Amino acid sequence: AQKITQTQPGMFVQEKEAVTLDCTYDTSDPSYGLFWYKQPSSGEMIFLIYQGSYDQQNATEGRYSLNFQKARKSANLVISASQLGDSAMYFCAMREGGTSYDKVIFGPGTSLSVIP
Amino acid sequence: KAGVTQTPRYLIKTRGQQVTLSCSPISGHRSVSWYQQTPGQGLQFLFEYFSETQRNKGNFPGRFSGRQFSNSRSEMNVSTLELGDSALYLCASSFSSSPLHFGNGTRLTVT
Numbered sequence: 001a002q003k004i005t006q007t008q009p010g011m012f013v014q015e016k017e018a019v020t021l022d023c024t025y026d027t028s029d030p031s032y033g034l035f036w037y038k039q040p041s042s043g044e045m046i047f048l049i050y051q052g053s054y055d056q057q058n059a060t061e062g063r064y065s066l067n068f069q070k071a072r073k074s075a076n077l078v079i080s081a082s083q084l085g086d087s088a089m090y091f092c093a094m095r096e097g098g099t100s101y102d103k104v105i106f107g108p109g110t111s112l113s114v115i116p
Numbered sequence: 117k118a119g120v121t122q123t124p125r126y127l128i129k130t131r132g133q134q135v136t137l138s139c140s141p142i143s144g145h146r147s148v149s150w151y152q153q154t155p156g157q158g159l160q161f162l163f164e165y166f167s168e169t170q171r172n173k174g175n176f177p178g179r180f181s182g183r184q185f186s187n188s189r190s191e192m193n194v195s196t197l198e199l200g201d202s203a204l205y206l207c208a209s210s211f212s213s214s215p216l217h218f219g220n221g222t223r224l225t226v227t
Contacts (some may be wrong), residue, residue, distance in 0.1 A: 035215055043204055045218035091159065095213075103172040104149070104208075104216055106159035 003027075004092050004107035012113050013082045020067070021077040021110045023092030031097030034075040035104070036066065039089040048090075051075060079112075087114045118143065122207050122219035129226050134195040137222045141188050141209030147171075148190040149216060150182060153204040162205075165190055194224075202226045 003026040013019040025034065036048040051059045051066045059066040067076040079086055092107040121140040129135050141148050149172075150162040161174040165184035184190045188209070194201055202225050208216035 033213065037218075042220075043223070044220050045206060045208070045216075047215045047217065050215050103161055103164060103174075105161065106151075108158045 004094055004105055006092055006107040006110050008110045009108075010111045010113070012115055013079075013086075015084060015114055015116050016081055018078060018080045019082055019112065021079070021090050021092075021112065023075045023077065023107060025073050025075060025092070025094050027073075027094065027096055029096040033095045034066070034068070035093040035095070036064070036075075036077045037091045037093060037106075038086075039091065039109075041088070045091075049077065082114045084114050084116060087112060120207055120209050120217055120219035122205075122222050124222060125220065127222060127224045129197050129224065131197055131199060131226060133197050134193065135197060135224060137192045137194075137205055137207075137224075139190045139192070139207030139209075139219060141190070141207075142211075142217055145209035145211045145217070146188050147210045148184055148188060149208045149210075150190070150192050151206040151208065152176075153206060153221070154202075159206070162192070197226045199226050 005024045032053045034051045038046045049059050049061045049064045049066050051068045058068050063080045065078045089109045089111050091109045093104050095104045123138045147166045149164040151159050153159045163182050164172040168184045179195045182192045204221045204223050206218050206221045208218045210216050
C-alpha cells in the first residue's frame, strides 16, 4: 500500500533563509507522481510543485525546488529565501499510475513558521 | 478561468441529519475527487469520479456517497451524521495527469 511520511510536524525558519521539508514515500508502482501542496490558515490547498517518477531532473518552480532521490524514495521540498507568507502547512502527496489514477494520498503535513 | 467552486462554505448540522455538498470543477476537468480533512486523521481520500463513474473509493462507511453529473459537477452526501463527521471537506478537480486543483472547502460542524 502506498504511504507518505513527513517526519517534521513543525519547523521554524528565519526570514530570507532556506528551509527543507522532508518527505519519504513508499510504493511498488514504477509509475507515480509526487506533489507538494501548501495550505495557509484560510484552508485552501495550493499546488506548489510536481515530480514524475521518470523525470530525470529535479523539479523547480520559482523559490520551490524538489530534491528527488528515487533510490531513497525521498522527495524533499526546498524553499529558498523564505518569506513571512510562507508560514503554512505543507503536504507531500503521491499519485500512483494505473487504476489508482486519481487517488492521491497525502502525508500528515509539516507546519512551517517563518520568523521575522 | 474560474477555479474549483465548493458550496456552501460552512454548514452546521445536527447528529442524525444528512447533508449534501456541491463541487463545480474547473471547466474542462472531468475528474473530481473528494477529501475529508480533520486534525486527527489529516487528509483522507473519500472517492473520485470521472465521466459520471466512481473510479476510486477510500475507506469510508456507506453513509458517505457521491455522484457526478454530465457537466462534471459533483455532489457528496453524508447520511445519518455523526459528531466525528465534523471536518473540512475538500473537492479537487484535474485534467488527465495534471495536479489536483482544490476548492476552498466546506467546513461541516455536527452538533
